[in-house]
Amino acid sequence: MTRPPTDPRRPLTLRDVSEASGVSEMTVSRVLRNRGDVSDSTREKVLGAAKALGYVPNKIAGALASQRVNLVGVIIPSLSNLVFPEVLSGISAELEDTGLQPVVGVTNYSPQKEEAVLYEMLSWRPSGVIIAGLEHTDSARAMLENAGIPIVEIMDVDGSGVDSVVGISHRRAGLHMAEAIVAAGYRHIGFLGTKMPEDHRARKRLEGFKEGLAAAGLQLEDEEFYSGGSALLKGREMTEAILKRSPNLDFLYYSNDMIGAGGLLWCLDNGIDVPGRVGLAGFNGVDLLDGLPRRLATMDACRREIGRKAAEIIAGRPHSGLIGGEVIELEPTLQRGDTIRSA
Amino acid sequence: MTRPPTDPRRPLTLRDVSEASGVSEMTVSRVLRNRGDVSDSTREKVLGAAKALGYVPNKIAGALASQRVNLVGVIIPSLSNLVFPEVLSGISAELEDTGLQPVVGVTNYSPQKEEAVLYEMLSWRPSGVIIAGLEHTDSARAMLENAGIPIVEIMDVDGSGVDSVVGISHRRAGLHMAEAIVAAGYRHIGFLGTKMPEDHRARKRLEGFKEGLAAAGLQLEDEEFYSGGSALLKGREMTEAILKRSPNLDFLYYSNDMIGAGGLLWCLDNGIDVPGRVGLAGFNGVDLLDGLPRRLATMDACRREIGRKAAEIIAGRPHSGLIGGEVIELEPTLQRGDTIRSA
DNA sequence: TCCAGTGCCGTTATCGCTAACATAGCGCTT
DNA sequence: AAGCGCTATGTTAGCGATAACGGCACTGGA
Structure with missing residues (x-):
C-alpha cells in the first residue's frame, strides 16, 4: 500500500507509523500492544496509520527490549505417529487465549537431534518448554535445568523429571x-x-x-x-x-x-x-x-489431556506462584473392544 | 554448572563467556558462529568457556543485530490430515543442511485464523513463508505481497499466486x-x-x-x-x-x-x-x-515432493538470482489399485 | 487557592548481539 | 628500514522495540 517517501523497500518500523500518525513511537507501541493509557482519538489515528501502511510489528526487537517471548517450545519425536498431533492439539487449545504460542520441533526419536532442537529452541528464549519423555542426553538435561523457565516433560511418568511431569505410567x-x-x-x-x-x-x-x-x-x-x-x-x-x-x-x-x-x-x-x-x-x-x-x-x-495439562502448567506458572515440580499422573483406561473374550 | 560470581540467576550473555575466556565479545561471537578468522587457540578457549558455563546464544539479539532470521514459516490447515505432516517432512528434509528451520502454524481451515497466524509469523521476520493454498483473505494476501521475502504457495496450482507456486491441479x-x-x-x-x-x-x-x-x-x-x-x-x-x-x-x-x-x-x-x-x-x-x-x-x-520443491525455492532464492514467481506443477499419478475394474 | 491524583504522552536508556571499521602484530619484499 | 598485505583481535554504533520515569494539563477536595 502507501509507503514512506524515503526508501520504498525499507522495511517498516514503528517510526514510520509514528510519523504517519503524528505521535511518538512510544505511543504507537502502546496502542499496538493495548498497554497503558491512550486516548481513543489517538488510538484510532495510530491504528489507521498502521493499517494503511501495512505495518507488522517486529517481535524480535520487542522481545529483546521487553525480555519476554510469547513462545512455548514443544519437542516431540515425530509428527507421523498420530499421537503427537493430538497432544499438540491439546496444547494449542489450552494456549489459545493466553497469548502464548507453541513452536514445534521434531526429533525423529534421536537423542542427538533432540539436543540440537532443544539448543535451537532455547536460543529463542521461549517462555517454557514441553518435551516428550524423561530420557535425554546429559547435555540436554543440563540445558533444561539451567534454562530458568518452566519445563514440562510429557507422556511418561516412569522416571524422574527435571521440573514438572505430565503423563501416564507405561x-x-x-x-x-x-x-x-x-x-x-x-x-x-x-x-x-x-x-x-x-x-x-x-x-x-x-x-x-x-x-x-x-x-x-x-x-x-x-x-x-x-x-x-x-x-x-x-x-x-x-x-x-x-x-x-x-x-x-x-x-x-x-x-x-x-x-x-x-x-x-x-x-x-x-x-x-x-x-x-x-x-x-x-x-x-x-x-x-x-x-x-x-x-x-x-x-x-490420554493424549489431548496430557497436552492440556502441560500447557496449563506453562501458562499458569507465573500466576500460580508454583515453583514447579508438579507431577501429574493420568490414568489410562482399558477399552476391551471386541478382541478380548469376556472373562 | 559454574555461574558468574555476580548474580547466580542472571541469564548468561556473551559478556560472561568473554570474561571467562579473556577475549572480547566480538571474538566470542565469531567463534560461536564460525565466521571470520579466529586462531585455533582462542577458538578452543572460547568453546571451552561457553561449554563450561552452559551458554546458549540469544538469537533474538543476534537476529535483531544482523537482520537475519534462519526461520521459514510454514502455514498449513491441519496436522491431523496426515497429508500435511508428509509435506512437512519433505520441507524439513530439504532444509536440513541449509541452516534454515521450519516453524509451523496451523489454521484449522479458517481464513481468519490463517490471517492471524501469518501476522504472527511475519512479526518474527522469517526468511520465507510456505503457505498452503492460493485462497487467502485480502489482508493476508497484502501481507504476503509486502513481506519482502520469498513466498511459496503450495498444494494447488489452479489459480494465481502471490509469488512462487508448487502443487498439482486438483x-x-x-x-x-x-x-x-x-x-x-x-x-x-x-x-x-x-x-x-x-x-x-x-x-x-x-x-x-x-x-x-x-x-x-x-x-x-x-x-x-x-x-x-x-x-x-x-x-x-x-x-x-x-x-x-x-x-x-x-x-x-x-x-x-x-x-x-x-x-x-x-x-x-x-x-x-x-x-x-x-x-x-x-x-x-x-x-x-x-x-x-x-x-x-x-x-x-505428490506431498513430499511438493514440500521439497517449496523448501528448495526458499533456500535457493538468495543464491539463484531468481526474483521469484516460479510455478511448478507436479503430475499426480493414478493408482488403479483393486477397486476399479479393468476397462 | 493549592496540591495530590489521574490521564495522556514524550524522553532516555537499555536489551544482547553483530556489521563495519579500526588496529596491532607479523613476515616478507624492496 | 619503510612499506605492504595478511591474520587476529578490538572498538563503535546501531538493529527496533519497550521499561521506567518525567512532565504537562486537568480535576476535585481541603
Missing part, C-alpha cells in the same frame, strides 16, 4: 493389560512391536507387560519386531509370520494400534476366530479403530 | 479420475466428501470430476457429506447411507482415502462385489491403504 499400562489378558484366560502370549531402542515408552510398556505375565507364572512365548513402512501392512505381515512360527499362540499384544489393526484385518481375512481362537490388543485408542470391522482392544494414552 | 486430478471411471464402464456415480467450504482443493477436485463426467454426458447421481469424527467410521456410515438411498449407484468417488477405506471395509463386510458391483476410488495415496484387504484406487498428491 509400565503400569502394560502390566494392567497383561492382567486383563490373563484374567480372560489367555495363556500363550506373543508380542509384536517396533524395533526402536529409543522409544522408551514402548519399552516400558513391554517391561510392565512381561512383569504382569510373570506374576501369573507366564512369559512371552514369541516376539516380532519391525521398523519403517506402512504400519497397517507391517501388522499384517508380522501377524502372519508370528502365527506361522508359533501356531499355538492364543493372544497377540501389539505395541501400537496401527499394527494391531493390521493384525486384526489379517486374522479376519484368514478366517481366524477373534477373540475365540486368538485375542488381540493394541495401545493408544486412536479413533481410526472405530471404523474397523471389529473394535480392537486398546488402552488410551 | 481440477485436473478430478477430471482424470472421472475419465478413468467412465472408461472402465461405470455409469451411475456418487460422490462422498467433507462438508468443508474452505477446503478449496477438495472443491476443485469435485468440480473437475463433474466436468469429466459431463464430457461423457454423465452427472453425479447422489452425494453425501460429513464433518468431524473418525473418517474411517464416517466412510462406512456414508457408504451405507448413500447405497441405501441410491441402490443403483455403481461407483463411489471419495474426497479422501480415509473415508474411501471406510467405504471399502463396509462393502467387503456386506458382501458387495468390489469392483464388480461397485467401484471405489479415493484421493491422496496414503500408505495406510497398503494394509487394506484390497488396494483402494487413488491418485497421489
